[in-house]
Amino acid sequence: MTDSPIVDTASGPVRGFWRGHGTPDASAAFLGIPFTKPPVGKLRFAAPAPPDPWTEPLDATTYGATPLRITGEENLIPEPAVPGKSTLNVNVFTPATGGSLPVLVWIHGGGYTEGSPASPWYDGARFNRDGVVTVSISYRLGFDGFGYISGAPANRGVLDWIAALEWVQRNIAAFGGDPSRVTIGGQSAGGGAVLTLLGMPQAQHLFDRAMSFSGALADVPLAIAKARADRIAELGGVTPDVEGFRALTERRIRQLQPKAATPRAGIGMVLDLLNDGLPWGPMVDGELLRHPTVDSLTTGTGSDKPLLLGSTDDEFTMVAEREGGRFRRMPSGILLLPFLHGRSTRRAYLRANRPQRKKGGAAMVGRFISDHVFRVLVPRVAEARSGADAETWAYRFSWVSPVKGWACHCLDVPFWFDGLDREKVANLAGVAPPQALADDMHAAAVRFITDGDPGWPAWSTEPGTARVFDAPASGTDRDAYASVLPLV
Structure with a gap:
């Protein structure tokens, strides 16, 4: 167990590191494994695309870049922001014993605009100790992940969740996990993500159980999503389409997001949130998300999957x-x-x-x-x-x-x-x-x-x-x- 663990994935080998060497709780961590190409340039606002394959072992000993760009020092949960372009990654924590073990895929919270899969609170070591392979995933945040853009796929952050779960289905067996025993879990916006996926027919084959802790749904109506996108374009001085929004940097869009959604402060902002819901998050676009989540669950979508909430x-x-x-x-x-x-x-x-x-x-x-x-x-x-x-x-x-x-x-x-x-x-x-x-x-x-x-x-x-x-x-x-x- 002294050598670094190497696992072959569908894209290429990855090299992780051992934790607790020589103890009954020994486990391995593989951090920052890309599950898509970097969402930059022409791929910004595009659907996730499979990463280019590699042949030499990829160093997976440090967390990869995060969609979160500014570490929130005052946040309740420590959420590191890691710079870089390749922001769509998975982190895998697995027991050293191997075998075909149940899997937890964790989706972080942060109001769909913040949060980081690199938080030390999401380290899966204790789940590993108890025989559970744990995966934490990243996804595009805020307007980049969920804003309406004419000419771009809707709900790009949701597509990122699906792409990460597809990566798990293809690769988790190589890490000792059982792809037929996948539980999705998350807290706050991550808990809302779990419920959103539970209500999506397109996601049913990717997991078999769900845990939603303090789940917060967005279910943004399409008309409101369009109005907020138009407002960002107006504030940014660009056309409300793919080319126009690509002309705005990530930093500029982050500055404009709150102005386009909840311009008031204090109790006024609270009233806006209560009346209009979360400003950014999965939108009911009529295609990927055809109905609000609770309505989808009422019709029986996800009814074959146990749920803890x-x-x-x-x-x-x-x-x-x-x-x-x-x-x-x-x-x-x-x-x-x-x-x-x-x-x-x-x-x-x-x-x-x-x-x-x-x-x-x-x-x-x-x-x-x-x-x-x-x-x-x-x-x-x-x-x-x-x-x-x-x-x-x-x-x-x-x-x-x-x-x-x-x-x-x-x-x-x-x-x-x-x-x-x-x-x-x-x-x-x-x-x-x-x-x-x-x-x-x-x-x-x-x-x-x-x-x-x-x-x-x-x-x-x-x-x-x-x-x-x-x-x-x-x-x-x-x-x-x-x-x-x-x-x-």
């Missing part, structure tokens, strides 16, 4: 907390007027969230934002799959960060990966997060990836039931998402 209790309460001063003395009913116009729905929602109302206005507004963007998707998707052949399991993550004061967005990720010791986790989870909770959650993920059952009653057989992950003890709740049901 859930959210944290207060995904975005921190956003409202920043505006806490203006919320402090206002009644909850008035605070929700800009968000919930229907009187009966507003009253029902307030009744269902009495415990949250006692925590103050920021807590109430934050819970509504969390519910509207993330948590309501859990019962909607679960009910959409009520007639599915495969079962749906739900969870809630309720452990409160001693640092942030909430069970907030991204807090659960290092628990799923059993990575409480990793870089910057303490910034979000404190210096002594409960390892027993990580053991519980990681084991549930491994059981689902391996056996298709995380270990508690399914929503599909006991509607409303979810596992509540908390410390010092977790348990099963038969009415776990009752507080969000008025919004369904």
Whole structure:
């Protein structure tokens, strides 16, 4: 095991490196393997194309270039930006024992505009320890990946997900994985990506299970996508077509994206997001994505695939907390007027969230934002799959960060990966997060990836039931998402 591991892929050999040499948990990592040609020049805004083959072992010991260009130092998850042109890569983490093992393909989050597959939080070493080959993938972000462009294929970021999954099907057996036992997983926008793929007929042959953590769907209507593209072209002084947009640098488009989508700041930006949805992400183009995702799931697409999904209790309460001063003395009913116009729905929602109302206005507004963007998707998707052949399991993550004061967005990720010791986790989870909770959650993920059952009653057989992950003890709740049901 002292020699560097070399694996032959369909494009050529790759050389990785061993970790934990001489221990029972030894594994190998292969980083920055291109699954397409670099999306630059004439290939910018084009569909992903297979990489040119090579004959000498490719150095796969460092992460490849990322579509993310600026490292977000203040982001909740550490997300390195690696410079370079060849940005569409996979990273493979595999046990040293070999064999035909189950596979997890991880899709990172970041609102479809940020995020990096090179995050240390997504290292698959602990999944390797438990017999799971792990792959993290990159995809084009923001307008480059998801903006409408006349003369270019729509949903280029979605095409990148599909191309990466096709790479897995062709190559994962050489890394010890079983291509017939692939689970796709992701968090936030990555969780939305999982649900999008689950609802796509064209992707069904590429995986057999799905895990969506804090999933956020885009489902951008085509008319809105076109309007935002026209606005970028106007701001950039170019024609709204392939040649016009190619005349704008990546950096210039990144500068124009927010101006074209949500020009307001503060609570105004929140209102725009709640009314119009995420500005960039998969669009319902009528071809690749023919229907909004929940509608596709309702018609039975993906019904043969087990699904695990859930959210944290207060995904975005921190956003409202920043505006806490203006919320402090206002009644909850008035605070929700800009968000919930229907009187009966507003009253029902307030009744269902009495415990949250006692925590103050920021807590109430934050819970509504969390519910509207993330948590309501859990019962909607679960009910959409009520007639599915495969079962749906739900969870809630309720452990409160001693640092942030909430069970907030991204807090659960290092628990799923059993990575409480990793870089910057303490910034979000404190210096002594409960390892027993990580053991519980990681084991549930491994059981689902391996056996298709995380270990508690399914929503599909006991509607409303979810596992509540908390410390010092977790348990099963038969009415776990009752507080969000008025919004369904």
